[in-house]
Amino acid sequence: MPGLIIDGKPVDVPTGATVLEAARKLGIDIPTLCFAPGFEAGAGCMVCAVRIDGKLRPSCATVAREGMVVESETADIMSARRQAAELILRHHAGDCEAPCQTVFPTGLHIPAMLRLVAAGKFDSALELVLRETPLLSLVAEVEDAPYERACRRAQHDGAVNIGGIVKHLSARENQQGTPSAPACREKINRKALLNSPGATGLAAAYFLLREGVSCAVCGKIQELPFPGDMAREIRRLEQMGLETTVGSAPEPDVIISPPESNPAQPDNVFICREEPNLFACLRAGRKLAGEVLRYLKIDAGTFSRRRSVHLGSISPEEMAVFLKNASAEARTEFSGKTAAAEISREAKRCLHCDCRAAADCRLREVAEKLGASFSRHGDRPFAFAVRDHNPRIIYEPGKCIACGLCEKLSEKNGVTAGLCLVGRGLGIKAGMPLDDWSRLAQLAQAEEYARVCPAGALALRD
Amino acid sequence: MTDNHLSAEDSSSLENLLAEIGSGREAVLPLLQAVQEKYGYLPETALRWLAANSGLPETALWEVATFYPQFRHCPAGKYEIHVCHGTACHVKGAPRISDAIRRYLKIPDGADTDPEKIFTLREVACLGCCTLAPAMQIGDLTFGHLTPASIGTALEDFLRYEVERTNPQIEPEVSDTDAEIRISMVSCCIARGCGEVRDAAEEFLRQTGVRAKLKEVGCVGLCYQTPMLEIISADKSSHLYLRVRPEDVGELLLRHFTPPGLLRHATATLAVKLDHLLGKAPAEEKSDRENAPGQLLIALEDCGRFAPCDLREYQSGGGFEALRKALDMTHAEIIGEIGTSGLRGRGGGGYPTAKKWRQVRENSGAEKYLIMNGDEGDPGAFMDRMLMESYPFRLIEGMSIAALAVGARRGILYIRAEYPLAVRRMREALRVAENARLLGDDILGSQFSFSLEIRQGMGSFVCGEETALISSLEGRRGFPRPRPPYPAESGFRNRPTLVNNVETFAVIPWIIRHGGEKFAAVGTGSSSGTKVFALAGRVRNGGLIEVPMGISVREIIERFGGGMEEGHALKAVQIGGPSGGCLPANLCDTPVDYEALAGTGAIMGSGGLVVLDERDCLVDLARYFMAFICQQSCGRCVPCRIGTGQMLEILEKLCAGTAREKELQELEKLAGYVKDASLCGLGQTAPNTVLTTLRYFREEYEAHLRGNCPAGRCGQLARYFITDNCIGCTRCAQICPVEAIAFTPYERHVIDQEKCVRCGLCAYACQAITLEQICRD
């Protein structure tokens, strides 16, 4: 039972246990990427580095010894871990979020919406949109759908008609009569008072209500300078629980006010700026809601906008890879009478730029936690590529971080012609023996491979 | 071989390979090496056959086949051209030689073989003939002092030689005379024409009937002076001649031997004829190598005296006495003696040898292993190769003593793939030693048993790192492992394993024979004994030298290197290869001592020592080493795999004059991070050249930020320019490979800078062409 000291705290662990295990026993959180329980330690990614005897060492692969003195949470170790994550991201050929999603003011997961539309599941698509989009009837009326400009398909033969599809969904909803509201969390005992809100304030209210905060308006809702069915949107907010008829608002926890009205600014007063542009208002409103939630210490883990790596400009070869999974048809414009089938066809033009693993990618999560910069400068050494021979699993080599876990899984399962690490140095990546990709098709255990991969390099098809 | 089946003949020969080599995991590398030996590359069908018939998982074959750079996956040309990109050759312009060969053979970008599949171009690390830099090897011919302009002639010479080739192999003959003719035959000497000298001497003996032993000996430690001929006349007096040309051989031999009988007349006329040439043939040198002030030869003891694989000769010089002596000692006494000597590992790290031996000894376990690390990956060094080529028995003796001390019964010699002669000689010596019962069971009548086998690397520098070496032996890709556990605790097959460098083993017999104290008397307190260096670069006399520790770097240059090349001033010394650093001229009084060198940011390293002058650009040198590191990084850990790649990107920008101040800071930050966070010694030392040059030559980096290369080395920052001295002779226009110079007889010629690829050919052809700095501001 060696005893060691981590960040000043003593701990005893069984013989053979690693420093990582010892730290976890103490409740000290050390991030890992290339380590997975049940496999030999990777000693590769170095995001688990600790300092022992003045040297940075991978804690996952260092066996604890009697009397060891380990540093884990110092600023310089954090910066080394961050540096490791940044180096990995700089070589990463993928987008966590699609370009369209990144520019959409509230981060609506557009490719997911398009997949539902393509499959004819309009109601689910609408539900998805409403979860992320306040003031939908106004959003649908914005001319030219500016987020379409970011659409990757625009570089090829015209953006996907995302604006048309959003408009269609909004119109569908309109036909249903009563507006539908997104699912909201159960109300908790927290109250926000909105002082004469405009679009920004209403957007903030939308998200606060969704997260279970009660909201009441005092004063009058401002006249908005944007086209769209405002009455319908207010009804939707009321359905979500917004109190528009100000009665007594006893002791609100926070107050959301326009800038001019609050010279004193106690710290529970949040300034709410109305912008001349609807999308700017939505963006500001979402951000404001986030600040309020944080102030109220409400855990809304999924709420803050997540960071994303971006491919940036892509080569013609990469475009060809993207186009493989999309319909070849040209963009169609819609009129009020366009049939649903045609709208689905348009949605099939989407290139699905988003990463399948975006929601549960360990690389992304660890990098965010370490405060790593996701931006890349200089050239990408690897191209975006897809190996889609297998019916269940997709392999994207550009996202492989060479952790070796898939190889270890092959070995463990006795798969003699499975995925393994190929090459050396900078070029080392998961691959197939003899470069024979056709055999990827026979690879069983798809779930296991997808689960073990710490990035989205190996992911289930859907 | 596009179809999926092997011919019956092929599969039966592969079956034989399997039977011979085995099919366990450890056989992966040897099996693939054998397949490549047979086909010149790894045909897919052969790999599939192996996978199907050996029971080895395809993943195992493939991870190894794609990890080691020497494996080829497509057929090669008939001949391989090995262009040396070692440090010395790089400094003297190797990249231009490669470019020139590519252009001459019309090898397309991204390919390595010419369209007719005659030549395959390979860039290799040091060929061990740095004194000839820049150098290349084709088959067993070496070409030196190349210029882009001489490439064509060299390749034609080679093809002509191939046609005429006769390759007599002479074994040392026993004859009943004491007279000897000794010619050093080690890679570097062979490169300098010792083969021709030997042929001439053989011819002389055949024609004249003179009775003398013709003997190929190991390194004489005078590489820059070879071909060397040492004549031991019947009265046992020794006469040494340096820089001998084949045509001189007859005359020199006649000075010391009288041909018998009939031939007397004929040769007398020959001698008369030769008299006219007198003064051209070299004069005799005093044979004073060992007496050279301050040169004590331990690793190179008896250099140039013995035929490497002649056991009798080795024994006549005291060979295997040390082993006999050790057999009468307890292991504690042996280790104690090594401890007294203060010997530290010569493989770079300088770990106290006795301490390591003691750890292996004390680790329990019936099965222990010993490994000689002969991977010598430093692209600018070749002393381990020379030791293996020249003193195979001394190494066997050293290893046997070590095995005895630590309790190992089996040992492995891991030898770099590019050292075929070393492998041949070691293999031969093992065979001889086994026959003489110096290896095997019950050695010298004792109860000590020890056997040795040879394994070859496959061109991966990181496999010199001891844990990577062990992975490689175990049939995995050469990934280093986290230490601890150290190999002394758990190494090869998870057993206690002693890993030592070639030179470390080479000095063991001397220490046991003469006692540790005598060894400790040489050198400094913490660094005792001698160290072998490969001295190269801008000195007059390069070559292998053995110097006492504690001597200053400047003294090495002055006393052993004969000073700087005429008209040039010392600027810096790169010491320790890719893991080492640069000492500026003003620090060259630093003694050769592990701690003193470490204090400057450089390291002792394995022994590469490259001398630089004002013509050399240190940013370019840093870029060169970083490019080497990037190619050699195993890819396991992120700091080294991606961090060094990022560093190289910045260094390349610096050399192209497009880097910004911010990137220089980034370079410094990354250097610190990679050093701190890398898993193994390769990454941990990789930034040293960058860090030391930044420390001592920062202004040179800053000049590159301004788009200026003070040494005029960085091609993209300079251009060729035809001066007013042009007389319109058109030679430059004829020689330019990309037609960047218009053919304008009798008029001043002009270089089209857009087309110019900066090969420098025109500047070789004409004095009127100079290199000019492009300055951005």
Ligand SMILES: Cc1cc2nc3c(=O)[nH]c(=O)nc-3n(C[C@H](O)[C@H](O)[C@H](O)COP(=O)(O)O)c2cc1C
């Ligand atoms: C990247 C790298 C390359 C190395 N290459 C060699 C080598 O070529 N030869 C060698 O003897 N040691 C080499 N070493 C050092 C070995 O890891 C090991 O320390 C050495 O063989 C131990 O022998 P010694 O104690 O006799 O020096 C290398 C180390 C590193 C980190």
Ligand code: SF4
């Ligand atoms: S693998 Fe992870 S980091 Fe990479 S694109 Fe996907 S979500 Fe982002």
Ligand code: SF4
């Ligand atoms: S192709 Fe699809 S996922 Fe990509 S940007 Fe366009 S709409 Fe978004």
Ligand code: SF4
């Ligand atoms: S593909 Fe394999 S090696 Fe690459 S990141 Fe995923 S599990 Fe690791």
Ligand code: SF4
């Ligand atoms: S430092 Fe470099 S060579 Fe060493 S393990 Fe890491 S990647 Fe491999």
Ligand code: FES
């Ligand atoms: S190095 Fe420890 S988790 Fe990757």
Ligand code: FES
């Ligand atoms: S022969 Fe080229 S560097 Fe040694």
Ligand code: FES
């Ligand atoms: S004399 Fe040739 S290697 Fe030393």
